[in-house]
Amino acid sequence: xxxxxxxxxxxxxxxxxxxxxxxxxxxxxxxxxxxxxxxxxxxxxxxxxxxxxxxxxxxxxxxxxxxxx
Numbered sequence: 259x260x261x262x263x264x265x266x267x268x269x270x271x272x273x274x275x276x277x278x279x280x281x282x283x284x285x286x287x288x289x290x291x292x293x294x295x296x297x298x299x300x301x302x303x304x305x306x307x308x309x310x311x312x313x314x315x316x317x318x319x320x321x322x323x324x325x326x327x
Contacts, residue, residue, distance in 0.1 A: 273294055292309075
């Protein structure tokens with residue numbers, strides 16, 4: 259499991275990325291980063307891979323999309 263993070267409109271959001279690829283945000287579960295991001299933003303589209311941050315091996319927050327490469 260890993261923690262996903264984003265600060266959006268003055269509020270901090272943390273979600274859990276499970277080993278099976280499910281994202282848990284509060285009481286909701288999502289099968290994609292974009293689905294989880296859409297539950298937060300005031301938009302009809304958002305790229306969850308660019309929205310969420312995850313800590314890399316060095317402990318630095320990087321975009322989730324960095325892990326997709």
